[in-house]
Amino acid sequence: MPKLDTEKRICFVGGGNMASAIIGGLVAQGYPASNIIVSEPYAAAREALTSKFNVHTTEDNAAAMAAGPADVVIIAVKPQVMKDVAAGIAAAVQQHKPLVITIAAGIRGSDLANWLGGNGVAVVRVMPNTPALVGEGATGMFAAASVTDAQKDLAASILGAVSKATSWVEKEELIDVVTALSGSGPAYFFLLVESIAAAAVELGLPADVARNLAAQTCLGAGRMMIDGTDEPAELRRKVTSPNGTTEAAIKSFEADGFREIAKKAIVAATKRGEELGNALSK
Ligand SMILES: NC(=O)C1=CN([C@@H]2O[C@H](COP(=O)(O)OP(=O)(O)OC[C@H]3O[C@@H](n4cnc5c(N)ncnc54)[C@H](OP(=O)(O)O)[C@@H]3O)[C@@H](O)[C@H]2O)C=CC1
Ligand SMILES: O=C(O)[C@@H]1CCC=N1
Numbered sequence: 001m002p003k004l005d006t007e008k009r010i011c012f013v014g015g016g017n018m019a020s021a022i023i024g025g026l027v028a029q030g031y032p033a034s035n036i037i038v039s040e041p042y043a044a045a046r047e048a049l050t051s052k053f054n055v056h057t058t059e060d061n062a063a064a065m066a067a068g069p070a071d072v073v074i075i076a077v078k079p080q081v082m083k084d085v086a087a088g089i090a091a092a093v094q095q096h097k098p099l100v101i102t103i104a105a106g107i108r109g110s111d112l113a114n115w116l117g118g119n120g121v122a123v124v125r126v127m128p129n130t131p132a133l134v135g136e137g138a139t140g141m142f143a144a145a146s147v148t149d150a151q152k153d154l155a156a157s158i159l160g161a162v163s164k165a166t167s168w169v170e171k172e173e174l175i176d177v178v179t180a181l182s183g184s185g186p187a188y189f190f191l192l193v194e195s196i197a198a199a200a201v202e203l204g205l206p207a208d209v210a211r212n213l214a215a216q217t218c219l220g221a222g223r224m225m226i227d228g229t230d231e232p233a234e235l236r237r238k239v240t241s242p243n244g245t246t247e248a249a250i251k252s253f254e255a256d257g258f259r260e261i262a263k264k265a266i267v268a269a270t271k272r273g274e275e276l277g278n279a280l281s282k
Helices: 017-028 043-053 061-066 079-096 109-115 130-134 149-161 173-183 185-202 207-227 232-239 245-255 258-280
Strands: 010-013 036-039 056-058 072-075 099-102 123-127 137-143 163-168
Touching: 010 017, 010 061, 017 036, 017 043, 017 130, 017 137, 017 149, 036 043, 036 061, 043 056, 061 079, 072 079, 072 149, 079 109, 079 258, 099 109, 099 149, 109 123, 123 149, 123 173, 130 137, 137 149, 137 173, 149 163, 173 185, 173 258, 185 207, 207 232, 245 258
Parallel strands: 010 036, 010 072, 036 056, 072 099, 099 123, 137 163
Antiparallel strands: 123 137
16 A cells, blocks of 8 residues: 555545545554545534544635645545535646545546546546544545546545455456445445344344344444455355254345345445446536
């Protein structure tokens, strides 16, 4: 992982959930809050960012970019407002030529570069996830051929500071698959924990006990997949005693088409990313 240069001034445009997760992760890793500025229209969100992380905030995107000026701009607004937001900061981007990192689902790097005025603006498209807040993010990244190795290293070092897994993908379309897998992925595990805990509550466990046991099981299973060398299928096999309780549950999952359900969901999310990119292109 390239070394993180904490001297770089980072400007976040949009200070919502995902920006907060990355900022929180960076600050927790020792990134100086004085080198982070966030532009966010919602006053309560600005106040929360300042009080939690001590970062500078403003409601003026162009002013946030110019303050410093920023070496890196991380655009963290919803895909639907991206084009307008880009138009509002294009002049500052053209003037200061920062590295631009977009985390928006679907939006293509080439579209964003055009909205920012083109002219060789360096755009790296990344897909992090909210566990970045606790330094456990997983991030996929794509850069066009025109982005230099130094710029790619800078992007990787920033996302790497809040991610335990970072990977470059060769084709931009694959970022939509990454979005479906790990960008949206935390929600799938939350849904699973919600579902199995709710079932346990119906069977008599107190809600807090069910939630804590289910959440810790999720974490423990994740740690075994990360720390050990066994593949997930082998780890599953080791839990599954012949004719035991796990086998009963797994058979029930399989009989109800669990793998098909999972595949369908990943395909749906990938398709949604592509749709967003197509609908908002140009
Ligand atoms: N949430 C996640 O897990 C992940 C999200 N992403 C991507 O990150 C991006 C942000 O998502 P998320 O953080 O969830 O969304 P949020 O709505 O939480 O954050 C977006 C923020 O941008 C602000 N905003 C709206 N308009 C502007 C503007 N014109 N200028 C500056 N800021 C503006 C919003 O303010 P207000 O609320 O006042 O409108 C809001 O605080 C999306 O593109 C999403 O695809 C990527 C990976 C994971
Ligand atoms: O749901 C979304 O569109 C965003 C992108 C990945 C996670 N949240």
